[in-house]
Amino acid sequence: MPPLKTFIVEDNPVIYDNLVSTLEELANVQVVGHARDERGAVDWLRQGDRFDLMIVDIFLLTGSGLGVLKAAQDAQLPARRVVLTNYATADIRQRCAVLGADRVFDKSCELEDLITYCERMSDGTATAPGDLPLDPRR
Numbered sequence: 198m199p200p201l202k203t204f205i206v207e208d209n210p211v212i213y214d215n216l217v218s219t220l221e222e223l224a225n226v227q228v229v230g231h232a233r234d235e236r237g238a239v240d241w242l243r244q245g246d247r248f249d250l251m252i253v254d255i256f257l258l259t260g261s262g263l264g265v266l267k268a269a270q271d272a273q274l275p276a277r278r279v280v281l282t283n284y285a286t287a288d289i290r291q292r293c294a295v296l297g298a299d300r301v302f303d304k305s306c307e308l309e310d311l312i313t314y315c316e317r318m319s320d321g322t323a324t325a326p327g328d329l330p331l332d333p334r335r
Contacts, residue, residue, distance in 0.1 A: 198225065198319060198320055198321060200225050200226060200227035200319065201224065201225060201226045201227065201249050201250055201315060201318050201319040202227055202229045202247065202248040202249045202250070203220070203226050203227065203228050203229065203248060203249065203250045203251070203252060203315075204228075204229060204230040204231070204232075204238075204241065204242075204246075204248045204250070204251045204252070204276075205217070205228055205230070205231050205232075205251075205252045205253075206231075206232045206233075206235075206238045206251070206252070206253040206254060206257065206262060206265050207231070207233070207252070207253075207254045207257075207281075208233040208234060208254065208256075208257045208258040209254075212254075212304070213231065216252070216281070219308075219312065220311075220312065220315055223312050223315075223316070224312050224315035224316045224319055225315075225316070225319035225320070226250075226315055226319065229246060229248050230246060230248065232265075233257065233258045234257045234258040234259040234260050235257055235259060235260020235261055235262070235264040235265055236259065236260060238253070238257075238260075238265040238268070239264070239265060239268045242265075242268055242269060242272060242274065243272075248276050249276055249277065249318065250276055250277050250278075250279065250315065250318060251265075251269060251274075251276050251277070251278045251279070252279055252280075252281050252311075253265050253266060253278065253279070253280050253281070253298075254280070254281060254282055255280060255282040255284055255289060255293075256282070256283075256284065262280060262282070263292060263293070263296060266278060266280070266293060266296035266297055266298055267296050269297065270296055270297040277299050277318065278297055278298045278299055279298060279299055279300045279301070279302060279311070279314065280293045280298050280300070280301040280302065281302045281304055281308075281311060282301065282302075282303065282304060283303070283304045283305060285301050285302065285303035285304075285307070289301065300314060302314075
């Protein structure tokens with residue numbers, strides 16, 4: 198299977214580096230783009246590069262991951278969108294769902310779930326968002 202082309206929006210370099218190495222090692226992910234703030238992410242999305250998955254943090258260096266989700270939704274991008282945040286409250290989960298996020302993962306306790314999500318996308322066992330387990334907190 199070809200790698201899962203992934204765009205990551207994360208401002209913390211340590212988290213970004215650890216996330217990339219973990220996903221590339223465990224889930225057949227290839228990172229094709231990265232941004233640290235909302236403007237950089239929106240600019241990257243406008244370039245039209247093809248990708249399969251976007252992983253977005255909510256709180257960024259400047260701007261917000263919610264703005265990135267809105268830009269992806271407005272552009273009707275076919276890629277799946279997930280949020281990886283330390284603030285996975287019920288309100289944030291709802292707001293992300295309205296903006297087209299398929300899932301919201303809590304950085305502190307749901308990293309394994311994100312890895313499983315990526316594995317299932319990359320190995321083809323989940324071909325549509327409905328094929329993936331739903332987040333019970335949504």
